[in-house]
Amino acid sequence: MTVIVVMGVAGSGKTTVGSALAERLGVEYAEADAFHPPANIEKMSSGHPLDDEDRWPWLHAIAAWISEHQATGGVVSSSALKRRYRDVLRTGGDVWFLHLDGPRDVLAERMQGRTGHFMPVSLLDSQLADLEPLETDERGLIADILEPPSAIVDRALTELAKEQP
Numbered sequence: 250m251t252v253i254v255v256m257g258v259a260g261s262g263k264t265t266v267g268s269a270l271a272e273r274l275g276v277e278y279a280e281a282d283a284f285h286p287p288a289n290i291e292k293m294s295s296g297h298p299l300d301d302e303d304r305w306p307w308l309h310a311i312a313a314w315i316s317e318h319q320a321t322g323g324v325v326s327s328s329a330l331k332r333r334y335r336d337v338l339r340t341g342g343d344v345w346f347l348h349l350d351g352p353r354d355v356l357a358e359r360m361q362g363r364t365g366h367f368m369p370v371s372l373l374d375s376q377l378a379d380l381e382p383l384e385t386d387e388r389g390l391i392a393d394i395l396e397p398p399s400a401i402v403d404r405a406l407t408e409l410a411k412e413q414p
């Protein structure tokens with residue numbers, strides 16, 4: 250079964266939309282941050298963006314989760330900012346990306362509104378600089394974060410259903 254990867258920069262709604270999507274589908278949800286080695290979380294918490302070398306082990310761990318969930322399906326969040334990061338995730342098996350995209354001011358406001366999260370708002374611009382949006386030849390959908398989460402979930406399920414044989 251297809252594993253859905255909910256992607257986008259910090260604050261785009263990956264956790265909110267991803268967990269709602271998993272609940273609607275009755276499949277497991279996994280949070281990208283749970284796959285980071287502690288050093289990566291410490292680096293981001295202290296205001297430093299991750300680089301490619303920091304991200305490879307994290308991406309491979311998520312690809313392994315994708316592989317382990319091919320039989321049951323599942324939903325996993327991952328910022329998956331660059332196309333070559335998504336290439337690593339695709340090595341895990343059948344994946345479909347839901348890219349949550351929206352304006353910087355809304356992202357910053359949503360990050361600011363969260364409490365107790367390790368990711369500082371100051372890292373938003375580095376995330377946006379790294380972002381390579383989902384391309385038309387990559388399986389998936391770009392959704393607008395100005396829509397409510399339930400509408401994004403509905404649209405994702407409709408689009409995904411169209412692609413199933």
Ligand SMILES: Nc1ncnc2c1ncn2[C@@H]1O[C@H](COP(=O)(O)OP(=O)(O)O)[C@@H](O)[C@H]1O
Nearest residue numbers: 258259260261262263264265359394396397398
């Ligand atoms: N589509 C949406 N509309 C309104 N608020 C949203 C939406 N998606 C997420 N939020 C809110 O924005 C904040 C960031 O969302 P979150 O799911 O933590 O993002 P991420 O996991 O991508 O960092 C949360 O407070 C969440 O409730």
Ligand SMILES: O=C(O)[C@H](O)[C@@H](O)[C@H](O)[C@H](O)COP(=O)(O)O
Nearest residue numbers: 258259260263282299304328368
């Ligand atoms: O690749 C990265 O730079 C990080 O993985 C980064 O994307 C981070 O893990 C989350 O974006 C922060 O967590 P939230 O997305 O939940 O804010």
